[in-house]
Amino acid sequence: MAHEPWRRALMIQRVAMVVLFLATFLVVLPAVIVIGLIFVRGAGAISWTFLTSMPTEGMRAGGIFPAIIGTLELVGLTSLCALPMGVAAAIYLTEYAADNQLTRLVRLAIVNLSGVPSVVYGLFGLGLFVIFCRFGTSLVAGSLTLAIMILPVIITASEEALRSVPKSFREVSLSLGASRWQTVRHAVLPFAVPGIMTGTILGISRAAGETAPILFTVAAFYLPRLPRSLFDQAMALPYHLYVISTQIPNIPVRQRYGTALVLLLLVLSLNLVAVILRARFRRKRQW
Amino acid sequence: MPWQRWKERCIESAITVCGISSILLVALIFLFLLKEGLVLFRTVSLGDFLGGRHWYPISEPAQFGILPLILGSCWVTAGAVMLSVPIGIASALFVSEVATGWPKDVLKTGIELLAAIPSVVLGFVGLAVLAPFLKYTFHLSTGLTALTGSITLALMAIPTIVSITEDALTAVPRGYREAALALGATRWQFMWRVLLPAASSGILAATMLGIGRVIGETMAVMMVTGNAAVMPHTLLQPVRTMTATIAAEMGETVRGSEHYVALFAIGIVLFIISFMINMLADLFLHRERT
Numbered sequence: 001m002a003h004e005p006w007r008r009a010l011m012i013q014r015v016a017m018v019v020l021f022l023a024t025f026l027v028v029l030p031a032v033i034v035i036g037l038i039f040v041r042g043a044g045a046i047s048w049t050f051l052t053s054m055p056t057e058g059m060r061a062g063g064i065f066p067a068i069i070g071t072l073e074l075v076g077l078t079s080l081c082a083l084p085m086g087v088a089a090a091i092y093l094t095e096y097a098a099d100n101q102l103t104r105l106v107r108l109a110i111v112n113l114s115g116v117p118s119v120v121y122g123l124f125g126l127g128l129f130v131i132f133c134r135f136g137t138s139l140v141a142g143s144l145t146l147a148i149m150i151l152p153v154i155i156t157a158s159e160e161a162l163r164s165v166p167k168s169f170r171e172v173s174l175s176l177g178a179s180r181w182q183t184v185r186h187a188v189l190p191f192a193v194p195g196i197m198t199g200t201i202l203g204i205s206r207a208a209g210e211t212a213p214i215l216f217t218v219a220a221f222y223l224p225r226l227p228r229s230l231f232d233q234a235m236a237l238p239y240h241l242y243v244i245s246t247q248i249p250n251i252p253v254r255q256r257y258g259t260a261l262v263l264l265l266l267v268l269s270l271n272l273v274a275v276i277l278r279a280r281f282r283r284k285r286q287w
Numbered sequence: 288m289p290w291q292r293w294k295e296r297c298i299e300s301a302i303t304v305c306g307i308s309s310i311l312l313v314a315l316i317f318l319f320l321l322k323e324g325l326v327l328f329r330t331v332s333l334g335d336f337l338g339g340r341h342w343y344p345i346s347e348p349a350q351f352g353i354l355p356l357i358l359g360s361c362w363v364t365a366g367a368v369m370l371s372v373p374i375g376i377a378s379a380l381f382v383s384e385v386a387t388g389w390p391k392d393v394l395k396t397g398i399e400l401l402a403a404i405p406s407v408v409l410g411f412v413g414l415a416v417l418a419p420f421l422k423y424t425f426h427l428s429t430g431l432t433a434l435t436g437s438i439t440l441a442l443m444a445i446p447t448i449v450s451i452t453e454d455a456l457t458a459v460p461r462g463y464r465e466a467a468l469a470l471g472a473t474r475w476q477f478m479w480r481v482l483l484p485a486a487s488s489g490i491l492a493a494t495m496l497g498i499g500r501v502i503g504e505t506m507a508v509m510m511v512t513g514n515a516a517v518m519p520h521t522l523l524q525p526v527r528t529m530t531a532t533i534a535a536e537m538g539e540t541v542r543g544s545e546h547y548v549a550l551f552a553i554g555i556v557l558f559i560i561s562f563m564i565n566m567l568a569d570l571f572l573h574r575e576r577t
Contacts, residue, residue: 001445013475020385023377028397029450030442034404066434092306096299102307108569109309114494114563116316116558117503117532123537127319148312150390155309181295194426209405212505212530216537227454237406238506246510256415258407271403 014117024040035268036258045258054224060243060251061192062224066258069226070139071208071266072170074218077143077230078207083200085147086154087122091195094162094186114152121149125217138231141216149213150203157199161192194281198274203272211238221247237263320414324551328353336552342516342527344536344546351549353556355518359433359526362519363512366437367444367501372494374441375448376483379493380447383456396568404444410507413439418511425523434522439507444497451496454507455489456482488571495568497560505530509536516541 053063076287095102125145135141165188173187174180211219220233221243227234241259327336331351339352382394389549417438418430452576459482467477483490513525540547 003556003567007475009476013473016475016479017385020377020381023374024381024386024394026374026396027378027401027445031401031404035400035469037412037416063402066436084310088302089308096302106307106309107315108566111569112313112562113309115499116562117502117505117507117530119533120316120320120554120558123533123551124316124319124322126322126537127551135454151309151312169315171321179295181298197376198429205403207395209407211407212407215534231348235572240508241411242407242510245414253415255429256411260411263405264408267403267405270402271399275399282370 024260035264038257038264041254042257042261042264043258045254046261050258051262053125053223056224057241058265059222059248060255063195064237064240064262065261066223066226067235067240068262070218070220070272071237071263073227073234074143074146075204075208077139078146079200079204081147082150082154083259086123086151086203087158087196089151090158090162091184091189095158095188096179099119110152113148113155116149118149118210119215121213122216124148125213130217136231136232137218137219137233138218139227139234140230142214142234142236144212145213146207150207151173151208153203153206154196154200157202158192161195164187165191165194180264184250186193195259198278199280201270201277203276205267205274208270209238209267211242212237214239216271237266298322316426316478317558322557324548324553325556327548327552330545331549336549337556342532343515344549349545351545351552353529353553355516355526356529356532356553357556358519359512359516360528361439362433362509362522362526363436363528364498364501364551365552366434366493366522367440368498369449371444371502372442373502375445375493375497376452376490378445379449379452379456380478380482383453384474384482392471398446398449400508401442402450406443406504406512409439409442410526413507413511427523429513429525430524431511431525433512433519433526436508436512436526437522437544439511440501443504443507444500448493449499449501451493452486452490453485457491458489488574492568494572494573495564499564499568502564503530503536503557503561507567529557533557571577 050063054065056062057068086259093106097106101194122145124221125141125148128140129135129144130137133141169187169191170183173183178186213237218234218236219239220235223233223235237259241256243262244259245256334480336351336353337357338354339350340354341350341352341357353476378394378398382391382398386394413435414431418435419425420430421432422430451468463478463481463485467481468474472480508528512527512531514527514531516527516532517524517525519526533553536546537550540550
């Protein structure tokens with residue numbers, strides 16, 4: 001009889017574990033379904049012509065070449081703007097900032113920046129870059145907008161990477177007479193590079209998949225040529241997928257799934273690189 | 288040597304500027320939203336804007352009541368939160384407390400994969416698969432409803448909720464577990480009565496950030512909720528959210544027109560909402576640390 005409550009508790013535990021497992025299953029299953037579906041239905045659409053030719057017949061046929069190139073250019077420009085700024089901000093926060101009100105304010109600002117809805121970034125980009133700076137709807141305006149959006153991701157990741165470099169590295173360097181900047185440059189930064197890269201790649205993969213910030217700042221509905229300059233409009237994969245799946249009737253389904261697959265492959269492979277980098281870095285770390 | 292010192296001073300001031308640029312950027316975003324959006328309130332009162340039941344931006348005379356849009360956002364968010372918070376917390380518990388070895392790695396990878404899928408791709412699958420399924424299941428005239436949006440958005444909120452909840456669970460001191468188990472608690476009793484209460488403020492923060500994620504989401508929600516700017520009454524009818532309204536209509540407006548200005552005013556509302564949510568979440572996170 002004395003065992004009764006204990007047995008009951010074990011019963012409840014068993015039920016609870018099943019529930020927890022089912023919940024986890026419910027999270028992983030949709031991921032597998034979504035990715036599996038797009039791979040299965042999109043694989044048939046992928047061909048050399050699909051990847052390297054211009055869209056034709058009002059995007060109902062032909063390829064997605066300009067959208068792929070547009071997204072790659074956007075992503076490149078975005079990281080060119082966001083990486084130096086994000087790393088510099090992280091260096092400031094870990095190596096220079098005093099523990100005061102200003103630093104606390106900077107941290108709050110970063111938290112807020114990462115929570116601003118993507119479409120609000122779009123509005124901001126429209127107001128500042130497109131209209132106020134007179135860049136027009138252009139690659140510059142779009143990538144600057146995306147850069148600001150992924151800045152918090154890069155700052156947070158770089159900060160973590162810089163903090164994981166042991167304090168003794170800095171102490172040794174300073175004790176040998178190196179200046180503060182020399183210490184950061186030669187004794188801290190090199191060891192934080194893998195972590196910074198991981199964070200940057202994750203930020204870039206987010207930029208590659210985002211649509212709302214580029215809606216009013218760069219994206220062209222239909223532009224069957226490559227952008228001619230930085231101040232030209234461009235097509236982009238996520239916006240192209242949105243357009244062909246909601247705005248234009250009678251598009252062959254495989255055209256849609258093919259576009260979704262290319263976008264997904266791009267984003268997932270960026271993530272894969274980040275994961276591999278992180279794993280290798282952890283294994284190699286000696287301190 | 289002076290050249291060296293001069294160079295370093297330049298670099299260090301550049302670093303400082305970048306460091307505090309986040310504050311500047313937040314201020315700049317708010318400023319530009321205000322600059323473009325506040326003009327609306329010369330012609331429309333704040334009460335009519337927030338409380339008006341009709342969003343007819345291009346009829347004559349135009350009406351700019353965003354109550355249906357606010358409610359649309361609320362319905363979709365409420366649905367998504369009810370789905371994603373329990374599931375998210377449960378899977379965080381499972382991944383961090385129950386699973387070990389390779390199943391744990393597989394599950395974590397699965398959740399990371401879900402986080403990596405771009406919103407437009409989720410919206411596309413919601414449109415192609417989920418909407419017809421719901422239409423068939425509930426015998427609806429259209430599958431593009433608030434519920435479709437809630438389910439799609441729950442999938443986007445779950446990875447956020449799981450990862451922050453997991454952090455909160457790992458931050459609970461080891462001694463709590465050892466004490467509870469030593470007193471004869473089962474693992475589940477420990478999780479339910481010790482671990483969850485101890486991590487509650489972190490879990491609250493996770494919930495807030497999940498809500499923030501959902502309320503600001505644009506593309507997926509625009510693709511699957513049907514975009515009807517009417518007062519919603521159930522989860523099974525088409526709705527239109529604030530974010531979707533901006534994204535769908537901005538392209539058709541004339542710069543500086545009343546409609547254009549009104550969309551920026553919606554942006555102000557969204558910015559303020561996300562600002563408050565993030566502040567709250569940050570507050571909860573800091574309470575836990577101290």
